[in-house]
Amino acid sequence: MSDSTHLTREKSSISYTYDNLAGWRRLRPLHPFRGMYHDVRRRLPYYWSDIRDALTYRTISSTIRMYFVNILPAIAYTLDMYRRTGEFFGINEALFSSAMAAVIFSVFAAQPLTVVGITGLISLFNYTIYDIVTRYEPAIYPSFMCWTAIWAAIFHWIVAVCNLCDYMRYVTDFSSEAFGAYVGIIYCIKGVEELINEFTKSGATAGFMSCMIAILYFLTIYGLEWLGSSTVCRPWFRGLLADYAYVIGTIFWVGFAHIPGPLKSTHISFVPISRAFFPTQPRGWLIHFWELDVKWLFAALPFGFLVMLLFYYDHNVSSLTAQARQFPLKKPAGFHWDFFLLGCTTFLAGITGIPMPNGLVPQAPVHTDSLTIYETDLHIVSTEDGEGAEIRRPITKATAVVEQRVSHFLMGLAIIGTMTGPLLIVLHTMPSAVFAGVFFIVGWGSIEGNGILHKVIFLLRENRFIQRGEPMLQVRRRKIALYIACQVISVAATVAISQTIAAIGFPILIIALIPFRAWIIPKWFNQDELDILDDLTANNSAVLASLGGQPRFPGQVVEEHYGLERRYTEQRRGSIRQRVGSISR
């Protein structure tokens, strides 16, 4: 985008900014509701087009793809949560939560592209709280979780009202890559745990069979997505493979597990289901939160704060990546309003005793990807010698995004459909092993596409084979190593803490990366180096308009030119199709 259109659009979006204010007026909490007001005012004019624009095939394929990509990991976490919270959170709770979030966000959100659902981190949160609470009083777990959610909702509303989402504009790849790697590792660990559980619960035969199915499921999806992004066959056929890789893989391997003979007679475990539309435990859908002791009520406050911290980062980053650089989005974002809405769903989740939904980090960009119209163009590099004096290269270009609310809404309806009796039985045919495979493919996607790994490979490669145009060549290798080391240490610390009872503290570590990047990193790296190594996670002005405009880092004198590395890669290969899990690049 040229600078002039950039400016025009920023002005046209009713300039929500604090840059032109001075003194106490710059303090965001003193302008309550300002962000939310601007978010609604900016987005509302597009509401009708959000429905009208949906009349295209991409909406259908997106609905089907997102249904699988949303629900499979959600069920996978639920299997884990079910075991580790004394069977309090079951499949019905997970489906209810996903459906509620999908319907509310598709109808009311400023940015309907951000898919909201059950993440691995909330599952980690729920069972860590279970571990803590059951040390004292197991019976209060439902009410305690409810109050945690109520407090969290209150903090959400405070944050939204006080315009504090603005700080998300300082999120760069430094922290979002670290977060992506952390999520990917946690997912892979969960996959292994799922398989180990199969050994302890259903015996060695089921365990080994599950390992086999999980590995082959992973290879199937990986292979199909790889074929989908190759240059083999016609573009429409490749598109089908990429769109329906999960559908094909899941149907095949679920069927495989039911082939009569040694496969069928091995009693592997399947998704546990209970009576349709009823909570897993014998209780009503409303938690009797008013019956909780007052001391516990206040003990839930810090937990609520931590949930808010987690969602502040997790949801907003997922929203940022759903609207990331590589997508040619036209319609504006609304972070404050969406965070307020997230407070509402958190509240509803709390009082009904279902897992709290939030933005799905590795899957959020997949929704936008599934709605993006890609064209594989031919890029001919003329050469001076031989080879027919040219080299042909495929370049993938994202030409447009079908920005609408309908696919998200239909997905919500599909999840409600899944909650009915007959479809619950279909769900029951799915072996847990498939979900271990889902963990691996989603987790590995988040690691494989990660900028940290990209930089490590750069350092490992033999220098002479690196293209001379590669911007990282201008940074000293020691500096790149230091940069990676900062990220790797944070990832390692967060992964380590997640394995302990202190796991609920991990959002603090993650969020600490934003000020660390803003104040410490610039002391160690100069601006030229950061221009190459780092990049704003979202730099689309339609996105930044909701966050108070382009960020300005402390001590910054010259104008920044972030993303030299990305621009270089895009110039050579075009924009990169979003696999599930690839948080950036």
Added chain:
Amino acid sequence: MSDSTHLTREKSSISYTYDNLAGWRRLRPLHPFRGMYHDVRRRLPYYWSDIRDALTYRTISSTIRMYFVNILPAIAYTLDMYRRTGEFFGINEALFSSAMAAVIFSVFAAQPLTVVGITGLISLFNYTIYDIVTRYEPAIYPSFMCWTAIWAAIFHWIVAVCNLCDYMRYVTDFSSEAFGAYVGIIYCIKGVEELINEFTKSGATAGFMSCMIAILYFLTIYGLEWLGSSTVCRPWFRGLLADYAYVIGTIFWVGFAHIPGPLKSTHISFVPISRAFFPTQPRGWLIHFWELDVKWLFAALPFGFLVMLLFYYDHNVSSLTAQARQFPLKKPAGFHWDFFLLGCTTFLAGITGIPMPNGLVPQAPVHTDSLTIYETDLHIVSTEDGEGAEIRRPITKATAVVEQRVSHFLMGLAIIGTMTGPLLIVLHTMPSAVFAGVFFIVGWGSIEGNGILHKVIFLLRENRFIQRGEPMLQVRRRKIALYIACQVISVAATVAISQTIAAIGFPILIIALIPFRAWIIPKWFNQDELDILDDLTANNSAVLASLGGQPRFPGQVVEEHYGLERRYTEQRRGSIRQRVGSISR
């Protein structure tokens, strides 16, 4: 190589040819011993250098690599043969056969690079004969096999004396690719059979665990070899990975199967061993072949002829691929002498009741590869626009081959060492699952690198992304499809016949491809098309000198320019490192 040096070398090799003879003098059988005499005379002067040249590190790494690449599949087939020949052929027989072949061929062969050992096809042969013989008189199987071998040996000697190996110069990629694909498919089938056997013999738990190990073993070796041929890390480190992929993978997964817990307590099956240096069955090493009924003695004659046919193609093709185009070999070949020698080992194998060794088709080029000094050079393509005005590409060049006898000999000694009691016990720790993995990796290597698959992918690719220099673009797509169809039909027919009691007839089908290529194919394709689609399997003049010089196909008028496709690929990427199993390209 320029035409002038080409001519000089051909003349210097004491011109063994029939091209300058006329009338009855052209009939090869009328010049008995002529080929063998020239073979010895040509190669003998290099004998001392074959030992002297071995004083280099490559000899050591080659010995270790070939020990694994030779012995693992040999044991794998033996597991199969052991079960299916009433436990007549066991590990001791397999080791004895491999060791004998290695010692004899490394000391006496004209071309010591051709590794000789136990192949999947002889295993197929042995158990098919067992199936046939046991229909009539199970007790005579040892003597019957012995007479089969004696007849085969006699036919070998006749072929060698009558100079009939000359016809091997007509072997082009048309038949050797089909053969490679056939061998690869048979290997993969064997891998599956090995796993199924684990289910029926040791139960479902062992079966699933074996599947898991086999898949992960495959992925380990594949990944290590892939890393070894990348541009990551230093060249010496990559070299280590490529050289010792089998060693690392095998040690790791054998150890894995012995980890205490669910792994160790699953009773998967291991390599069955018996008393060191003694035959598996209670018998002496000498088969009492003189005790066989005369009618059976003559019944063995056609089987012996089929063995000879199989070895004629299998051994000579393995020798051709061990000396294939991409290796810069300097020392001459000797097909007639080696085939005579193969008659001798066949005879010895027969009277001692061990499997008959012959050239290892997918593994033979690996020996030469392990002795080749590769350099990864930087190839800079200057471009006219952007990207730093150049594109950097790694090009692998084979600079020299350490042509010697010592690595082959040392490998033979290592196999003899394995026959001793303590090392047999080490062998007994290896799970059968690892061998299923060996089948998969060797088999897949033969399919992945196959020219048939390469052409299929070419047809599938979107035309606009194909480099304009690609020679196959000059051939009509219909013609390419017809060419592939001919190959695929032969492969399918041979695979199908291998699954029946008529399996022993498959060499006839394979050999029939040579005249088919010589007489039928030129009627359907013109010379320009064949120049692109086909290629001589060996075109090194040092090799062709032993076969009577450059071949001339019937009806050929113009000079052929085979291998346009290969030359194009080599120009772009350099010579391709030989994975186990990639028979060509």
